[in-house]
Amino acid sequence: MFESIDMSLVDWSRGQFALTAMFHWIFVPLTLGLSFIVAFMHTIYVRTGDEEWKRITKFWMKLFGINFAIGVSTGIILEFEFGTNWSNYSWFVGDIFGAPLAIEGILAFFLESTFVAIMFFGWNKVSKRFHLTASWLTAFGANLSAIWILVANAWMQHPVGTVFNPDAARNEMTNFWDVIFSDVAVNKFLHTVTSSFLLASVFVIGISAWFLLRKREVLFAKRSTVIASMFGVIAAIATIATGDTSARIVARKQPIKFAAMEALYEGQTHAPLVAIGAMRTDTTKLPNPREDFIFKIEIPNALSYMVFLTPSGFIPGITDLVYGNTEQGYMSYEEKIERGAVAIQTLKELKKAKERGDEATYSALREKFSDPVWLDEYYKHFGYGYYKGRELKELIPNVKLSFYSFHVMVILGGHFLIFSLIVLWLSLKNRWGNHKWLLWVALITLPMPWISSQAGWVLAELGRQPWVVYELMPTITAVTRLKPGAVQLTFWIFLATFTVLFIAEIKIMVTQIKKGPGGK
Amino acid sequence: MIGKVFRFYYNGFRSMTWGRKLWRIILIKLFIMFAVLRLFFFPDLLKRDFSSDEERGNYVLEQLTNP
Ligand code: HEM
Secondary structure, three states: OOOOOOHHHHHHHHHHHHHHHHHHHHHHHHHHHHHHHHHHHHHHHHHHOOHHHHHHHHHHHHHHHHHHHHHOOOOHHHHHHHHHHOHHHHHHHHHHOOHHHHHHHHHHHHHHHHHHHHHHHOOOOOOHHHHHHHHHHHHHHHHHOOHHHHHHHHHHHOOOOEEEEOOOOEEEEOOHHHHHOOHHHHHHHHHHHHHHHHHHHHHHHHHHHHHHHOOOOHHHHHHHHHHHHHHHHHHHHHHHHHHHHHHHHHHHHOHHHHHHHOOOOOOEOOOOEEEEEEEOOOOOOOOOOOOOEEEEEEEOOHHHHHHHOOOOOOEOOHHHHHHOEOOOOEOOHHHHHHHHHHHHHHHHHHHHHHHHOOHHHHHHHHHHOOOHHHHHHOHHHHHHHHHOOOOHHHHOOOHHHHHHHHHHHHHHHHHHHHHHHHHHHHHHOOOOOOOHHHHHHHHHHOOHHHHHHHHHHHHHHHOOOOEEEOOOEEHHHHOOOOOHHHHHHHHHHHHHHHHHHHHHHHHHHHHHHHHOOOOO | OHHHHHHHHHHHHHOOOOHHHHHHHHHHHHHHHHHHHHHHHOOOHHHHHOOOHHHHHHHHHHHHHOO
8 A cells, every 4th residue: 555655745744744843842832831930920029029029020021922922823834734734634633633722722812812911011000919810821821722732642642532433534532531631641731831841940040040150130040040940840850750651651552662762672571771872873673673772871670660660561672562472462563454454444345335325235334433342453453554565664663763862851851850959959058150160051951951842742753653643544644645846845935934933033032131131 | 991901902012112023023924824824835625625524524535545
């Protein structure tokens, strides 16, 4: 199947989507996190009546505003792309991306455009309490508006709470709560939000460090740092805890992504965790997997322990998953491909029977799509059917990218925790700012949470390949058959527009930062 | 009440200093997104090419079963 698809179309469509999503993700986490830090600072001002806290709140609110204005609605471009470049996919996912996303979008728009305006224009115009409420509602509104898109993404990683309607070729929601409260969805939301708080904390600490280095606005910078480092410590602990749960969930729900992010080819009990490693560039993948590292430092038993809380837990490697391991209960991909092909054939026959008006055959086939045993035996592997006659290695995500993105995220996560603990400790002792080199570390650390946050998405999305909807819809089926040239053109248009916007963001931010909290 | 809300926004926008530049960016961005990209480059293909959900379903079914 799929001999005819132009892979450059798939690559350009993916590249375009990745570009848009990653650009969008520059702004979102800062909006999510900074909104809460601002609301917190605003609360201190209202409680104490101290004018310095007002200046502090106003300054960070201003940076929040710049980021919000430039980032707002860049996410809508992703929806355009669903409709044009991923039309099969957007039809197939049905309810999940439809109404709830639209309702949320409209709600968030009204909530935010009301409260953001009150937050900015409300100084001395509305009561202090109402003004403060607007700041908090802006923060909650921003974070709430991230829920459904993350739920939808979680559903793509682990489709639950829906049933496939073979007549309409789409998934229909059968249980809203199963969709929204699946462990993947809940944890994804928590990991995303907490890591965004962490990102914003590091941002505030970094910019404050710049003021301290220049010996400007020292009280402002120190107070900002105390708040941000408190946020930072809590957020770093929460990010690591939710990240750890994420990894455990991935191990159970998407074992091949888990094997890829640890570059584990041969499954084992007492599996070690690679703490640091560098992979060879000349990897030979299947069918002869071999040791892939130039060097690595391992923590013995840690991987088995992380997933099963016991060292004797068996972690399947890529080979076990692809070729099957009957002893451990893993079905081979060959078998899954056969079963998936049966499911696709059944769908095809159902369509034909309907067109012929052959009621009896149609009813018999239609029944299968509501028979739990058939669904579990065949439909569950639907997507694999498209790989009949193709190479098995196409079913393995990019191991190097998965490995590095995971390890970069985790190593930086450790750095953020230690860093915020040191900053908080020194701030509370009123010694933050005494060591110039530490201020430099803060400044250098500033962009790093963006790297880990983007790495997190790279892992989540590239580690899911070749699927857009896990094991049901491969990326190659999801894409619209357009001319690759048309997709290339929009790719370059986006790249140009985004570059201009990004430069504008940085320029306006830097100008306002330089003006400091006193500037107009 | 409506007058009060209007004045709140009106005065808010009028007394803006650095915010003006941001509004300009927002408006240009929205214009490019909706009036250029959406109109000329990103039509909702299934909506444009088919008039009913049934036709859309059939088309996607065709794609899924005859890739
Ligand atoms: C330090 C320990 C960390 C661990 C163990 C961890 C673990 C994970 C895992 C396993 C995923 C993939 C989830 C999936 O595929 O469904 C993920 C995704 C992600 N991570 Fe982390 N992470 C850590 C730190 C961080 C840090 C420091 C940040 C950013 C500041 C971050 C941001 C993200 C983001 C944005 C995603 C994508 C959304 C998601 O799938 O949850 N992570 N993380």
